[in-house]
Each structure stands twice: as C-alpha cells, then as structure tokens.
Amino acid sequence: MALSGRTVERLSVYRRLLVMQGQSGEESVYSHQLAEMVSGTAAQVRRDLMEVGVTGHSKRGYRVANLIEGISKVLDDPAGTRIVLVGAGDLGRAALGFIKGRNAALRIVGAFDNDPSKIGRVIHGYRCASIDELERVIAAEQVEVAIITTPAGVAQPVCDRLVAAGVRGIVNFAPTPLQVPEGVWVERVDIATALEKVTCLTRSV
Amino acid sequence: MALSGRTVERLSVYRRLLVMQGQSGEESVYSHQLAEMVSGTAAQVRRDLMEVGVTGHSKRGYRVANLIEGISKVLDDPAGTRIVLVGAGDLGRAALGFIKGRNAALRIVGAFDNDPSKIGRVIHGYRCASIDELERVIAAEQVEVAIITTPAGVAQPVCDRLVAAGVRGIVNFAPTPLQVPEGVWVERVDIATALEKVTCLTRSV
DNA sequence: TAGATTGTTAATCGATTAACAATC
DNA sequence: TAGATTGTTAATCGATTAACAATC
Numbered sequence: 183m184a185l186s187g188r189t190v191e192r193l194s195v196y197r198r199l200l201v202m203q204g205q206s207g208e209e210s211v212y213s214h215q216l217a218e219m220v221s222g223t224a225a226q227v228r229r230d231l232m233e234v235g236v237t238g239h240s241k242r243g244y245r246v247a248n249l250i251e252g253i254s255k256v257l258d259d260p261a262g263t264r265i266v267l268v269g270a271g272d273l274g275r276a277a278l279g280f281i282k283g284r285n286a287a288l289r290i291v292g293a294f295d296n297d298p299s300k301i302g303r304v305i306h307g308y309r310c311a312s313i314d315e316l317e318r319v320i321a322a323e324q325v326e327v328a329i330i331t332t333p334a335g336v337a338q339p340v341c342d343r344l345v346a347a348g349v350r351g352i353v354n355f356a357p358t359p360l361q362v363p364e365g366v367w368v369e370r371v372d373i374a375t376a377l378e379k380v381t382c383l384t385r386s387v
Numbered sequence: 388m389a390l391s392g393r394t395v396e397r398l399s400v401y402r403r404l405l406v407m408q409g410q411s412g413e414e415s416v417y418s419h420q421l422a423e424m425v426s427g428t429a430a431q432v433r434r435d436l437m438e439v440g441v442t443g444h445s446k447r448g449y450r451v452a453n454l455i456e457g458i459s460k461v462l463d464d465p466a467g468t469r470i471v472l473v474g475a476g477d478l479g480r481a482a483l484g485f486i487k488g489r490n491a492a493l494r495i496v497g498a499f500d501n502d503p504s505k506i507g508r509v510i511h512g513y514r515c516a517s518i519d520e521l522e523r524v525i526a527a528e529q530v531e532v533a534i535i536t537t538p539a540g541v542a543q544p545v546c547d548r549l550v551a552a553g554v555r556g557i558v559n560f561a562p563t564p565l566q567v568p569e570g571v572w573v574e575r576v577d578i579a580t581a582l583e584k585v586t587c588l589t590r591s592v
Numbered sequence: 593t594a595g596a597t598t599g600t601t602a603a604t605c606g607a608t609t610a611a612c613a614a615t616c
Numbered sequence: 617t618a619g620a621t622t623g624t625t626a627a628t629c630g631a632t633t634a635a636c637a638a639t640c
Contacts, residue, residue, distance in 0.1 A: 188607070190587050194580040198562060212621070220564050224621090225609055232623060240615040240622050256587065263586040272484045276477035280562075280578045288582060327586055351589030353581050357403060357485075359425050367592050369585045371576060373485045375399040376558050377493060380574045381468040381532055382395050382461065384556030387572050393631070417597070429597090430633055437599060445598045445639040 185256065189230050195220055196230070197253045204246050212243035258287035264325045266349075268340050269332035270295040270303070270310045273355050277331055278306040292319040313340075320347040327351040334358045390461065394435050400425055401435070402458045409451050417448035463492035469530045471554075473545050474537035475500040475508070475515045478560050482536055483511040497524040518545075525552040532556040539563045 185193075199219050203211065213231070214224040231244065236252030238244035265281075267274055270293055281288060295301060296313045303310050311319070319325065328349045330337055337356035344352065351367045354360050357374050390398075404424050408416065418436070419429040436442075436449065441457030443449040470486075472479055475498055486493060500506060501518045508515050516524070524530065533554045535542050542561035549557060556572045559565050562579050 184591065185587070186607075187584060187588065190584050191577075191580050194583040195564065195577070198579065199564075214621090221566070223609065225611090226607095228622065229608085229624085238622055241620070242616085243621075257583050259586060259590060265582075265586075272477065272481035276481040277578060279477045281582065284579055285583065288586065326589060327582075329582070350592070351585040353578075353585050359400065359404075361426070365592055367585055367589045369581045369588075371578060371581050372396075372400070373482060373558075373576060374403065374489055375396050376574045376576050377470075377486065377532075377534070378399040378462050378490065379392060379395050380556040380558050380572055381464060381470075381493065382390070383392060383574075384531060384572050385464060386389065387555070387570055391631075419597090428633065430635090431631095433598065434600085434632085443598055446596070447640085448597075 185233060189233060190257065192220065192222070192226075192230050193234065193253050193257060196227070197250055197257065200246050200250050200253075204250065208246060210239075210243045210245050211249070213238070215243075254287075258285075262287050262289050263327055264289055264291045264323045265327045265329060266290070266292040266294065266316070266320060266325050266344075267308075267329040267331060268294045268313065268316070268344070269330060269356075270297075270300045270305060271331060271333075274329075274331035275305050277329055277355065278308055282306050291323040291325060292316075294319075316343060317347045320344070320349060325349060327353070329353045329355070330360075331355045390438060394438060395462065397425065397427070397431075397435050398439065398458050398462060401432070402455055402462065405451050405455050405458075409455065413451060415444075415448045415450050416454075418443070420448075459492075463490075467491075468493050468532055469496045469528045470494065470532045470534060471497040471499065471521070471525060471530050471549075472513075472534040472536060473499045473518065473521070473549070474535060474561075475502075475505045475510060476536060476538075479534075479536035480510050482534055482560065483513055487511050496528040496530060497521075499524075521548060522552045525549070525554060530554060532558070534558045534560070535565075536560045 196216055213227040216227045217224040234252050234256045236248050265288060267277060281290060290308055293308045293310050294313045294316050295310050300310050301312045328344045330340055330352060332340055334356050337358050338360060341360045345362055345366055353369050353371060355371050360368050362368055401421060418432040421432045422429040439457050439461045441453055470493060486495060495513055498513045498515045499518045499521050500515050505515050506517045533549045535545055535557060537545055539561050542563050543565060546565045550567055550571055558574050558576060560576050565573050567573055
C-alpha cells in the first residue's frame with residue numbers, strides 16, 4: 183500500500199476531527215467540509231481517502247463511521263501497539279497525559295527514568311520504573327515503539343539501548359537528531375525548531 | 388529571500404548542532420559532516436547554506452562561527468521576538484522549560500491560564516498570570532508570537548483572541564487544527580499524530 | 593600537481609492540484 | 617432532469633538530488 187508520511191499525518195488528523203464530529207451527531211461529511219476543517223483542498227482529501235480505500239456517495243458524501251473505521255484499519259495495529267517512554271521530566275509527563283485514553287490501540291507499558299527521586303512515582307496513572315528495567319520490559323511486552331523525552335545529552339545512548347532491545351519506531355522529543363540503523367523509523371518532535379520557524383516565517387509572511 | 392519552511396527547519400537544526408560543536412573546539416565543518424549529523428545529503432546542506440549566503444572554503448569547509456552567525460541573521464529577529472504562552476498545564480510547563488535559556492532572541496513575556504489555582508504560580512521562572520491580562524500584555528510588549536498549550540476545546544477561542552490582539556505567529560500544541568486569517572502563520576506540533584505516524588509507518592518499513 | 597570540496601545549475605523525484613467523466 | 621459530488625488520471629508545482637566547473 184505504501185502510504186506516504188504526509189498522507190498518514192493527514193489521516194490521523196481527519197480521524198481525530200471525525201471522532202469529535204461523530205459525537206456531535208452528524209452522520210456524513212463532504213470532502214470539502216473535511217478540507218475546510220484542516221485548511222486543505224477537497225481534492226487532497228478525496229485522494230487521501232481513496233488511498234485508504236473508503237468510498238463515498240456522490241450525493242451524500244462520506245459516512246463518518248465508515249471513515250473512522252477505514253482510517254483506523256490503516257493507522258492502527260489490530261494487535262495494539264505497546265509503547266515505552268524514557269524520561270519522566272516535564273515533557274515526559276506532558277506526553278503521558280496527552281496519550282492517556284486518547285487511542286485505545288496505543289498502550290503505554292512502561293515509563294522509565296534514571297533519577298531515583300522519580301522512580302516509583304505515579305504519573306498520570308503510570309508508575310515510573312528504573313531505567314535498569316528497560317530491556318526486560320521491552321522484551322517481556324514485545325515493545326515496538328518508544329518515546330524519548332530525556333535531556334539532549336542522553337538521547338542517543340538511550341536510543342541505542344532501545345534499538346538494541348528491539349524497538350523499531352521512536353518518537354524523539356529531545357532536541358538532537360538521532361542516528362539509527364536501517365529499518366528503524368524516527369519521528370522528530372522538535373519544539374525549539376517549531377518556535378524558531380514561526381518567529382522566522384512570521385516576519386516574511 | 389523567501390526561505391522555504393523545510394529549509395528553515397534544517398537551518399535551525401544545523402545551528403543547534405554547530406553551537407554544541409563550537410563548544411567542542413572544532414573550528415570548521417565540511418558539508419558532508421553536517422549532512423551525516425542530520426542524516427541528510429551534503430548537496431542539500433550546501434544548498435541550504437547557499438540560501439543563507441554564508442560561504443565556505445574549497446579545502447577547509449565552512450567556519451563554524453561564520454555559519455552560526457549567518458544562520459542567526461536569517462532565523463532571529465535582531466530586535467528579539469516577544470512570546471506569550473497560553474495554558475500552564477503539563478505541556479505549557481514543558482514548553483517553558485524547553486525554551487528557557489536556549490535562544491536569547493526568544494523572550495517569554497507572559498504565561499497565562501484561566502485556572503485560579505495556577506495564577507500567581509512561578510513556572511521555570513515565569514509567573515503565571517490570569518488570562519484576563521492577555522490582551523493588555525500583548526499590546527504593552529508588542530508580542531508577535533504565541534504558544535498555545537491549552538486543552539483542545541479552548542484552543543480556537545484562545546487563538547481568536549491572540550490574533551485579534553495582534554499576534555502574527557502561533558505554535559499550536561493543542562490537538563486541533565486552528566482557523567486563522569490570511570497573514571497569520573500557524574505551526575502545528577502534534578504529539579498524537581507523531582505517535583500514530585510512527586506506529587503506522589514502523590509496521591511498513 | 594592531484595585530490596577534495598565548494599557553489600550552483602540542470603535533472604529527477606514526489607507530492608499537490610486541476611480537471612473531468614461517472615454517479616446519484 | 618439539473619446540479620453537486622465522488623473517484624481517478626493528467627498536469628503542475630516544489631523540493632531534493634545529481635552533476636560538474638571552479639577553487640584551493
């Protein structure tokens with residue numbers, strides 16, 4: 183199928199909006215309505231939906247329930263995705279709060295830190311464990327995805343341990359690019375860059 | 388000059404790496420070294436640097452100090468950028484910690500919340516003020532950029548107030564796309580999407 | 593000099609948009 | 617039917633990469 187990263191991002195946003203919309207009672211949407219919500223074009227919405235294989239009706243548009251189901255079939259692993267988080271600082275806490283209860287297919291199975299004062303604490307319902315437990319939990323729970331919310335200085339060594347233990351996908355919040363071997367996917371969430379980009383581009387708009 | 392968003396993102400990362408590298412004593416870098424650090428190509432690095440106007444040496448590469456200065460001239464507003472943050476929850480706290488002391492050209496001039504229990508608290512050295520003060524501070528400090536770290540439900544009304552008060556650039560951490568008029572730049576930092584993207588693409592790599 | 597690197601243009605690649613027949 | 621919308625292909629656009637003369 184080979185969905186592009188851009189398409190996957192948009193699908194994720196469509197689904198989130200549709201889930202909200204579903205609660206408001208509307209049963210169907212037109213491509214131009216979805217486009218308006220994401221400030222995109224109707225053509226792109228239809229193209230994205232074509233790629234996931236959901237189909238609409240030439241007069242009534244797309245059924246919301248259909249869309250959510252079709253997008254979820256593409257985005258979610260039916261077996262669920264087990265996730266660990268490393269770095270229980272402000273950012274880690276924020277990430278945990280953000281994920282909690284948002285998507286049933288994403289399951290946090292461990293949060294780790296090397297700070298003894300954090301180990302044992304419960305954050306958003308997840309108990310923080312010692313980083314020494316990392317490899318054991320990854321193996322035991324067959325963890326495939328990890329979130330790095332450590333300081334920049336330890337992000338690479340943490341990444342190396344995660345990859346060695348079998349993690350195949352990483353969301354990196356640390357302000358450092360990570361070096362990973364072929365076959366590991368890294369998604370960067372770069373807060374510092376986002377801010378600098380806005381300040382720069384705001385002046386040229 | 389019209390730098391593309393992608394180029395600006397990479398410049399921000401180059402600079403951050405170079406600032407670290409500068410501390411390690413190296414005085415110059417080759418394009419292929421920078422490329423390796425960001426997992427990119429040397430051709431793209433040279434192209435990006437060409438666009439900012441810094442120039443290298445055909446044998447010695449680029450001087451680190453030159454690069455940092457040249458990139459900063461493009462990314463930073465010489466007058467400094469004044470920034471407000473709205474939403475002093477976990478995510479707001481993390482963002483404040485992240486920005487603090489990282490870039491002297493970016494200055495947080497206010498953090499706001501509507502929760503009385505948060506107002507007056509000091510977070511990473513910034514005192515949280517009532518959201519009622521928002522417009523006054525934006526006008527008084529000539530704020531151009533804002534960070535939204537509120538829950539999804541209030542992100543749009545907060546955005547509307549910011550824009551009405553004169554903000555031209557927004558970093559949006561809330562999981563909702565924002566509707567803004569022409570001339571306002573929104574940069575989305577979408578944690579939920581990043582996670583879903585990784586879980587989806589990890590399975591197809 | 594020979595060899596490596598820069599600066600820049602041309603070629604390639606991929607993603608978005610436009611267009612339109614088919615459908616209801 | 618007339619009008620609006622979908623599904624999909626072709627055209628356009630922009631960004632990345634390749635190539636190479638110029639430089640040291």
